[in-house]
Amino acid sequence: xxxxxxxxxxxxxxxxxxxxxxxxxxxxxxxxxxxxxxxxxxxxxxxxxxxxxxxxxxxxxxxxxxxxxxxxxxxxxxxxxxxxxxxxxxxxxxxxxxxxxxxxxxxxxxxxxxxxxxxxxxxxxxxxxxxxxxxxxxxxxxxxxxxxxxxxxxxxxxxxxxxxxxxxxxxxxxxxxxxxxxxxxxxxxxxxxxxxxxxxxxxxxxxxxxxxxxxxxxxxxxxxxxxxxxxxxxxxxxxxxxxxxxxxxxxxxxxxxxxxxxxxxxxxxxxxxxxxxxxxxxxxxxxxxxxxxxxxxxxxxxxxxxxxxxxxxxxxxxxxxxxxxxxxxxxxxxxxxxxxxxxxxxxxxxxxxxxxxxxxxxxxxxxxxxxxxxxxxxxxxxxxxxxxxxxxxxxxxxxxxxxxxxxxxxxxxxxxxxxxxxxxxxxxxxxxxxxxxxxxxxxxxxxxxxxxxxxxxxxxxxxxxxxxxxxxxxxxxxxxxxxxxxxxxxxxxxxxxxxxxxxxxxxxxxxxxxxxxxxxxxxxxxxxxxxxxxxxxxxxxxxxxxxxxxxxxxxxxxxxxxxxxxxxxxxxxxxxxxxxxxxxxxxxxxxxxxxxxxxxxxxxxxxxxxxxxxxxxxxxxxxxxxxxxxxxxxxxxxxxxxxxxxxxxxxxxxxxxxxxxxxxxxxxxxxxxxxxxxxxxxxxxxxxxxxxxxxxxxxxxxxxxxxxxxxxxxxxxxxxxxxxxxxxxxxxxx
Ligand code: GLC
Numbered sequence: 081x082x083x084x085x086x087x088x089x090x091x092x093x094x095x096x097x098x099x100x101x102x103x104x105x106x107x108x109x110x111x112x113x114x115x116x117x118x119x120x121x122x123x124x125x126x127x128x129x130x131x132x133x134x135x136x137x138x139x140x141x142x143x144x145x146x147x148x149x150x151x152x153x154x155x156x157x158x159x160x161x162x163x164x165x166x167x168x169x170x171x172x173x174x175x176x177x178x179x180x181x182x183x184x185x186x187x188x189x190x191x192x193x194x195x196x197x198x199x200x201x202x203x204x205x206x207x208x209x210x211x212x213x214x215x216x217x218x219x220x221x222x223x224x225x226x227x228x229x230x231x232x233x234x235x236x237x238x239x240x241x242x243x244x245x246x247x248x249x250x251x252x253x254x255x256x257x258x259x260x261x262x263x264x265x266x267x268x269x270x271x272x273x274x275x276x277x278x279x280x281x282x283x284x285x286x287x288x289x290x291x292x293x294x295x296x297x298x299x300x301x302x303x304x305x306x307x308x309x310x311x312x313x314x315x316x317x318x319x320x321x322x323x324x325x326x327x328x329x330x331x332x333x334x335x336x337x338x339x340x341x342x343x344x345x346x347x348x349x350x351x352x353x354x355x356x357x358x359x360x361x362x363x364x365x366x367x368x369x370x371x372x373x374x375x376x377x378x379x380x381x382x383x384x385x386x387x388x389x390x391x392x393x394x395x396x397x398x399x400x401x402x403x404x405x406x407x408x409x410x411x412x413x414x415x416x417x418x419x420x421x422x423x424x425x426x427x428x429x430x431x432x433x434x435x436x437x438x439x440x441x442x443x444x445x446x447x448x449x450x451x452x453x454x455x456x457x458x459x460x461x462x463x464x465x466x467x468x469x470x471x472x473x474x475x476x477x478x479x480x481x482x483x484x485x486x487x488x489x490x491x492x493x494x495x496x497x498x499x500x501x502x503x504x505x506x507x508x509x510x511x512x513x514x515x516x517x518x519x520x521x522x523x524x525x526x527x528x529x530x531x532x533x534x535x536x537x538x539x540x541x542x543x544x545x546x547x548x549x550x551x552x553x554x555x556x557x558x559x560x561x562x563x564x565x566x567x568x569x570x571x572x573x574x575x576x577x578x579x580x581x582x583x584x585x586x587x588x589x590x591x592x593x594x595x596x597x598x599x600x601x602x603x604x605x606x607x608x609x610x611x612x613x614x615x616x617x618x619x620x621x622x623x624x625x626x627x628x629x630x631x632x633x634x635x636x637x638x639x640x641x642x643x644x645x646x647x648x649x650x651x652x653x654x655x656x657x658x659x660x661x662x663x664x665x666x667x668x669x670x671x672x673x674x675x676x677x678x679x680x681x682x683x684x685x686x687x688x689x690x691x692x693x694x695x696x697x698x699x700x701x702x703x704x705x706x707x708x709x710x711x712x713x714x715x716x717x718x719x720x721x722x723x724x725x726x727x728x729x730x731x732x733x734x735x736x737x738x739x740x741x742x743x744x745x746x747x748x749x750x751x752x753x754x755x756x757x758x759x760x761x762x763x764x765x766x767x768x769x770x771x772x773x774x775x776x777x778x779x780x781x782x783x784x785x786x787x788x789x790x791x792x793x794x795x796x797x798x799x800x801x802x803x804x805x806x807x808x809x810x811x812x813x814x
Contacts, residue, residue: 100430112176117425190213190502191224194510197246198246201213223447231281234315261321288331304786340366340391367386500560516626551608554572554593720772728764733759
């Protein structure tokens with residue numbers, strides 16, 4: 081035990097965190113407290129010297145981006161560990177209390193090794209692989225002086241026209257819960273203070289994915305039932321199961337209340353209901369934007385609203401240092417509230433070991449290591465979704481000596497493969513699909529025909545002279561991510577025509593969609609021999625694609641979001657509630673297909689591909705679904721059992737999915753809900769018993785006031801390989 085008389089309690093690592101927090105807050109001036117609530121890029125102070133002066137005065141709680149560029153999609157200059165250490169030394173050794181700065185950055189899907197975009201990672205239906213991927217990202221980022229990431233993003237989205245759909249985990253709350261917890265645990269590890277851990281951030285809290293029309297930043301109008309039973313679920317899981325250290329507020333308003341001013345979100349749900357003890361950071365300038373929403377009188381009033389709602393730290397705009405003292409003097413906020421908010425920030429700084437390890441020892445061995453690159457390549461293949469295959473894939477030795485044309489707009493792209501939140505890896509570090517294909521084809525005695533011409537007539541000329549065509553369509557990463565939304569949900573202009581032109585060559589062809597989200601490609605669905613959604617899978621996209629095309633890896637991804645037949649169907653998702661007039665034979669224009677999709681006046685609303693769908697290189701059968709009890713008391717559990725058989729001729733992986741229907745409740749419940757999934761790999765002819773244990777978590781739901789209910793009555797359960805499962809095995813909760 082250190083000599084307490086010489087070392088202040090807050091500097092004594094042997095002391096309990098809460099005592100250190102209380103001791104430090106008691107020593108701070110109001111100015112120093114407000115300083116901790118400031119997050120900046122450093123550029124706001126004009127120049128580096130002014131920034132260093134601010135550090136000396138304890139006026140900076142956190143630095144964002146850490147490469148002195150605006151945080152966003154273009155990080156042109158890399159991080160300088162020396163510079164970060166130099167600034168940290170000023171904060172720790174030259175300020176009055178020596179409180180370290182926490183360095184934050186968007187490590188959304190990888191850092192120097194770019195992993196698949198989160199929507200693709202959700203397609204893996206493999207939380208353990210997602211956790212490992214986040215762990216590797218944390219190791220790379222912490223090696224370069226980053227302490228905190230603004231991830232995972234867990235905004236449920238059912239409108240893929242919203243460009244940020246790629247940053248989240250898709251349409252389903254259960255899948256999003258599992259992925260959010262996995263990613264938080266990956267970033268924070270078992271010990272948030274470990275040198276290769278970084279603090280995670282659950283964002284954007286909450287409802288951003290419901291921005292109307294998929295128009296980024298637009299208002300959302302989410303009912304309280306949907307808020308509690310869909311939108312909030314991954315955040316609750318991230319806090320209560322993942323132990324996430326921070327939360328970020330969302331830009332949009334819901335029901336007219338901007339999230340950064342929402343006491344319902346930040347106090348009642350986050351802190352009072354879920355027991356959150358970390359800190360809340362606003363999104364970029366979102367405190368000041370409370371005024372833009374017209375939900376307060378002016379910028380000063382915006383600060384009042386955000387502080388009283390519980391926003392601990394303001395990202396950019398520096399309105400907190402401008403107005404908090406005056407607001408205290410006007411008794412519109414209290415210093416007790418400031419103490420509470422500053423305590424949340426300091427608590428995380430203590431828990432992540434910043435006071436003990438404020439400086440970074442650069443460790444290049446953790447950057448783009450062979451292990452990390454291999455993991456990225458493996459994960460990419462496990463995210464890819466095979467939507468159609470008449471047997472042409474995987475390419476076999478029969479292709480030897482044949483000519484294969486590789487054409488399309490994504491053949492020679494590099495940076496776009498990295499997705500829209502790649503800040504750490506410049507485009508030249510990416511291998512193109514063309515380069516990877518040329519090498520793989522040569523290795524396998526296949527004659528690759530790849531033209532450098534961007535002109536599609538020339539590319540089609542190549543296609544006409546070949547035996548097989550691989551057509552790589554898709555979108556630039558800049559068409560996804562923040563500030564991106566579209567009124568259409570199709571491949572970029574002209575590409576559907578290109579698919580049709582390849583069809584007209586009469587050659588067997590494979591369509592590969594290299595994009596942040598899975599577009600409907602009717603020409604591929606109707607005429608191609610195979611359709612593979614390869615996503616923006618980061619650094620190893622091209623290599624992983626070769627592994628999949630030539631069978632080194634099986635594409636084992638399943639759709640985390642419904643693919644509509646056309647954008648007119650959006651919003652379209654499997655977990656919908658029963659519409660009115662179901663099977664009302666008098667009203668012949670409104671009826672439901674068996675699996676719940678409506679049929680109106682000859683225009684059907686069947687999606688192109690349903691949530692959870694995906695093929696592999698073998699086939700599976702699920703049968704023998706049964707429950708161990710047909711009647712249970714509310715506190716009990718039901719075990720759902722099914723038999724999975726690999727009915728194909730190759731070893732392969734299935735994603736077995738369990739769906740539940742609450743047949744009768746006090747409110748209309750979704751027609752079915754995912755309540756469990758398991759990724760299972762079997763040799764041909766082998767079988768496995770797959771079990772799901774269902775408890776209150778699965779059968780219960782929230783009422784409009786957020787009260788948890790488990791009502792008695794009939795439930796039906798189904799197990800299958802995608803969301804077209806019809807839950808039909810009954811059991812009763814008494
Ligand atoms: C952006 C994004 C948010 C990101 C933050 C910092 O505006 O909305 O997701 O973490 O700014 O870059």
